[in-house]
Amino acid sequence: MILLDGKKTSEAIQQEIAAEVAEIKANGGKVPHLAAILVGNDGGSVTYVNNKVLACDRVGFGSTLVRYNDDVTEEELLGKIQELNESEEVDGFIVQLPLPKHINTQKVLEAVDPKKDVDGFHPANVGRMVAGLTSFLPATPYGILQLIERYGIETSGRHCVVIGRSNIVGSPMSILMAKAAYPGNATVTLCHRNTYDLAYHTRQADIIIAAVGIPGLITADMVKEGAVVIDVGTTRVPDPTRKSGYRLRGDVDFDNVAPKCSYITPVPGGVGPLTIAMLLKNTLRAARKEVYA
Ligand code: ADP
Numbered sequence: 001m002i003l004l005d006g007k008k009t010s011e012a013i014q015q016e017i018a019a020e021v022a023e024i025k026a027n028g029g030k031v032p033h034l035a036a037i038l039v040g041n042d043g044g045s046v047t048y049v050n051n052k053v054l055a056c057d058r059v060g061f062g063s064t065l066v067r068y069n070d071d072v073t074e075e076e077l078l079g080k081i082q083e084l085n086e087s088e089e090v091d092g093f094i095v096q097l098p099l100p101k102h103i104n105t106q107k108v109l110e111a112v113d114p115k116k117d118v119d120g121f122h123p124a125n126v127g128r129m130v131a132g133l134t135s136f137l138p139a140t141p142y143g144i145l146q147l148i149e150r151y152g153i154e155t156s157g158r159h160c161v162v163i164g165r166s167n168i169v170g171s172p173m174s175i176l177m178a179k180a181a182y183p184g185n186a187t188v189t190l191c192h193r194n195t196y197d198l199a200y201h202t203r204q205a206d207i208i209i210a211a212v213g214i215p216g217l218i219t220a221d222m223v224k225e226g227a228v229v230i231d232v233g234t235t236r237v238p239d240p241t242r243k244s245g246y247r248l249r250g251d252v253d254f255d256n257v258a259p260k261c262s263y264i265t266p267v268p269g270g271v272g273p274l275t276i277a278m279l280l281k282n283t284l285r286a287a288r289k290e291v292y293a
Contacts, residue, residue, distance in 0.1 A: 001261050001263070003266055014276075036066070055277075055280055061280065092116045139279045140168060153207075160206065162188065164192060169232055
């Protein structure tokens with residue numbers, strides 16, 4: 001059993017990006033710049049955005065954090081998005097989700113210039129991904145592809161079972177794994193909350209990608225010997241032995257599943273750390289105008 005080390009892989013990718021930034025600087029070019037819009041004071045969102053800004057510093061990117069109270073109007077938000085769309089300085093930007101209820105999230109996401117949409121949430125990028133055109137891939141699926149590729153895991157002709165059909169993880173993952181490319185060329189089954197007999201499907205999987213947010217849903221009896229298991233779930237469960245009072249648990253019953261696997265991601269330290277690296281990678285691609293060339 002080989003652990004898929006997301007932390008190490010994320011660090012390697014960030015080092016590669018930092019080296020590219022150093023080269024851009026040495027050639028007198030413009031350093032990539034990421035902006036983030038954060039609405040409100042939700043603890044999780046504040047931490048995520050701060051980590052993204054810190055990561056920019058680490059690789060030598062410029063960054064801007066725009067903060068609003070949670071009573072910000074949709075108009076104000078759309079105005080800021082327009083400004084960032086037109087900014088010469090900002091190569092890519094994100095709107096941290098979730099947004100307050102009075103704001104139409106879809107309208108906000110569609111206001112972002114697809115060329116600067118480094119989260120890959122704009123329908124133009126989703127459509128380009130489905131059509132097999134260059135696009136900004138959402139960070140989590142992009143990170144999973146990197147893990148598979150950097151560990152040289154075979155995917156062609158394999159049966160990949162994706163569990164969860166969210167717009168940001170499960171659905172794009174199922175599309176990417178079925179593509180005529182590496183990683184890809186897999187036979188894909190997409191399971192979700194209406195799937196009858198989930199275990200029937202997972203037991204046939206060479207590769208399982210679980211993105212449901214139900215701790216321990218995937219148990220050892222549901223996994224074939226030698227399977228590759230990628231766990232996207234990170235649910236906070238109470239843990240009085242921790243200072244924080246909680247710990248992160250994945251969708252996979254790691255202790256019992258791991259011995260059966262050829263490869264498996266830990267939680268934490270698997271897919272999670274890659275999302276920031278892939279956001280930076282998308283920002284670099286935006287600055288290089290690689291996606292809409
Ligand atoms: P994420 O952001 O990680 O993708 P979401 O909460 O947005 O997570 O999506 C959860 C997905 O998990 C949904 O697509 C839902 O259909 C799926 N799901 C929820 N419960 C089950 C279940 N018991 N079995 C299979 N899939 C499930």
